[in-house]
Amino acid sequence: MHQFKELEIWKRSRQFCSEIYETTSYFPDNEKFGLTNQLGRASISISSNIAEGSSRKSNKDFSRFLEIAIGSCYEIETQLLIASDLNFLTISQSDKLINELSEITKMISKFKSILKI
Template sequence: METHNFRNLKVWQLSVDFVTAIYQLTTLFPNDEKFGLSSQIKRSVVSIPSNIAEGSGRGSNKEFARFLSISLASSYELETQLIVADRLNFLAETIVQEIIRKLHEIQKMIFSLHKKFESQISS
């Protein structure tokens, strides 16, 4: 049984930093969105590093890969919510584009790590 130290994973570190950035951005949303889209965005973004961490402690590469998949799905959910926020003009389009660019970097890292563990499972 192998465990992984999530704190050493660059993708976890970047996604925790990303949580902070997203939380700061949601303060720009209208007050009536506090329990709406803003809340949903916060849940999605926190889910990304949380699932990486949880998966790392599950004790098998198969379980870790499963939680990486959940983390990736949360990132896609977040991307959709950011697009909705953009269409509702809660944020400037240039800000949303930059945030989504950073999110795509995190998605690529999660996908690569997931692929690595999936290939180890099949070997």
């Protein structure tokens, strides 16, 4: 088992979740149950799957949860691009979030690759 609170991927994804919530608080009210909700849920999913996977007894199980976290990263990237298309985000806001997300995705992938399965 891994101590998820000590994992940099968990810390960064948790911080990223806060950034998503801060950013989406400025989305139009009619998006409360649309992109705002989807982005919030997907961003929570990253750190949550890292935490849940870390409790598993095998690295193979943990690896599966990391795959799910990566899937959530790709989901968020798509949603951020759509939010940008709809002018809910500026290009610089979108780029900043997508760059941070890309770093998190790479970190999770690298961590997953070093797990002994």
